[in-house]
Amino acid sequence: MAALTNDGARTRVPLLAGNWKMNLDHLQAIAFVQKLAWSLKDARHDFASAEVAVFPPFTDIRSVQTLISADRLPLKFGAQDISAHDSGAYTGEISGAFLKALDCTYVIIGHSERRTLHNESDEQVAAKVTAAVKHGLVPVVCVGETAEDLEEHGPSAVPVAQLRVALAGLQAGTDVVVAYEPVWAIGSGQAATPEQAEQVAAALRSVVAELLGDETAAETRILYGGSVKANNIAGFMRQANVDGALVGGASLDVTEFSGIVRFQKHVGT
Numbered sequence: 001m002a003a004l005t006n007d008g009a010r011t012r013v014p015l016l017a018g019n020w021k022m023n024l025d026h027l028q029a030i031a032f033v034q035k036l037a038w039s040l041k042d043a044r045h046d047f048a049s050a051e052v053a054v055f056p057p058f059t060d061i062r063s064v065q066t067l068i069s070a071d072r073l074p075l076k077f078g079a080q081d082i083s084a085h086d087s088g089a090y091t092g093e094i095s096g097a098f099l100k101a102l103d104c105t106y107v108i109i110g111h112s113e114r115r116t117l118h119n120e121s122d123e124q125v126a127a128k129v130t131a132a133v134k135h136g137l138v139p140v141v142c143v144g145e146t147a148e149d150l151e152e153h154g155p156s157a158v159p160v161a162q163l164r165v166a167l168a169g170l171q172a173g174t175d176v177v178v179a180y181e182p183v184w185a186i187g188s189g190q191a192a193t194p195e196q197a198e199q200v201a202a203a204l205r206s207v208v209a210e211l212l213g214d215e216t217a218a219e220t221r222i223l224y225g226g227s228v229k230a231n232n233i234a235g236f237m238r239q240a241n242v243d244g245a246l247v248g249g250a251s252l253d254v255t256e257f258s259g260i261v262r263f264q265k266h267v268g269t
């Protein structure tokens, strides 16, 4: 089940994901993705050993798709949210069918900003996860505790409870990514320690095992998110149960994000 075997070899391909949030319009997105691809190419980044994905705003996705496909860039992309519905009278919502038609691989679901600012419940998150899988998208399911939760319940209780509901409708073998993002670490400059991230990631992997079986749990990537930077990624990537990062602010800077993607240079594995 470990991301690192005893001899240090990885059993899951790490995923370094940039959640742009509401930043960069479609023209800025094109310039950014071009620069990112050049920077990683220059550095001879091995995409087979560390996958890279960007999550632009909805209005950028068509432009990003066109660029990635025309230039055959080895980058993946996804959306930051999805409707639980397929189509119909849901003004302002975006169907998973539309995202799939734009070649999205992933979709972020249940980000803490959506849970807080849009009152998304665990049940709504679960419905969106089901919709994503139905449309052939890989859900990146976000869970995490607030500072108050941490004080009251300890580090794992809230993310574990959130994940149980989010994954309840899935079957063994479903490709899903879990992102542990402590709310207190998001945009605060105060990242969790690698040991804290590992403790919760291990608990989340047990939830995946309980609901989807050991085999799926062994294949599921669990990311850490919250103030990840090029200078702290190595510590997280040394942990057995941390398989990558969901990066906010630092994913908007090509040099910084490239440094995160190239974590192997700092980790030495």
Ligand code: 13P
Pocket: 019, 111, 181, 185, 186, 187, 188, 189, 225, 226, 227, 228, 246, 247, 248, 249, 250
């Ligand atoms: P920061 O990296 O800016 O802390 O944001 C993390 C995040 O919310 C990614 O989804």
